[in-house]
Each structure stands twice: as structure tokens, then as C-alpha cells.
Amino acid sequence: MSESKDLGAALDELYATLLERKTADPAKSYAASLYEKGLDTILKKIGEESAETLIAAKNGSRSELVYETVDLLYHLFVLMAREGIQPADLAVELQRRAGRSGLEEKAVRVK
Ligand SMILES: N=c1c2ncn([C@@H]3O[C@H](COP(=O)(O)OP(=O)(O)OP(=O)(O)O)[C@@H](O)[C@H]3O)c2ncn1[C@@H]1O[C@H](COP(=O)(O)O)[C@@H](O)[C@H]1O
Helix, strand or coil: CCCCCCCCHHHHHHHHHHHHHHHCCCCCHHHHHHHHHHHHHHHHHHHHHHHHHHHHHHHHCCHHHHHHHHHHHHHHHHHHHHCCHHHHHHHHHHHHCCCCCHHHHHHHCCC
């Protein structure tokens, strides 16, 4: 990526690539190899990348934290593409929450 984009545009572009990779050769595409290995492998990668993100945060390295957070987001997006969840679905949920404090939401949550 030559120039910096906003996060939404970068994630939309990644998602479009991940959809294209559904029909790609697993020997030539990392995403295609994940789709071929299946849900358990994708979920294990999310677990691994989550742990690496936690360790990066604990280590106090900003660059490591950015790197691992993007790895985690990447694998979450592979899961979304597999499951047919679109970035717009996340945007709708974020918008639904906008302006509502987490404390307020917690107080009225049905247990
Ligand atoms: N954004 C990414 C991206 N982020 C992370 N990764 C890969 O995610 C993997 C992260 O796994 P690890 O750090 O655990 O590395 P590893 O130990 O080698 O991985 P495993 O052997 O455990 O699978 C690495 O192979 C990274 O290269 C990504 N691979 C691809 N993309 C994008 O997807 C596009 C298409 O890629 P292909 O599907 O390979 O064509 C690329 O052009 C990029 O834009």
C-alpha cells in the first residue's frame, strides 16, 4: 500500500480480496489455504493472534502491538468472509451502539 488510507477503506479492500480468494489455489494464496483447512484452523489462528496481541501489549512495544493487532483483524476478517458477514454488518452494529454508554447498556441487560 503506497499511501495511507482510512481504516474503513483498507478493511473493505481486504474483505474484497478475501472474497476473491475463495476460488483461489490454496498453494498460491494464504487465505485460500485457510478456507481449505477449515473453521477449526481459522479459529486456532484467531486464538494464536489474540494471545500474540496480548503479549505485545504486555511488552509495551507499540510497533509490535500494531503488527499483532492487524494479524488478529486479518484472521477475524477471514472468518467473516467464510461466514458471509460483511464489514457493513459491523458498521451497522457499531452505529447501533454509538452514543450509548457501555455502563448504561450493562445496567439494562437482561440476565
Ligand atoms: N493482510 C494480510 C495478512 N495479514 C497477515 N497475513 C498472514 O497471516 C499469517 C500470520 O500467521 P503467523 O504470524 O502465525 O505466521 P506463520 O507462523 O507463518 O503462520 P502459520 O504457518 O501458523 O499459518 C502470515 O502468513 C501472514 O503473512 C496476511 N496474509 C495476507 N494479507 C492480505 O491478503 C492478500 C492476499 O493474500 P493471499 O491470500 O496469500 O493471496 C495480501 O495481498 C494481503 O493484502
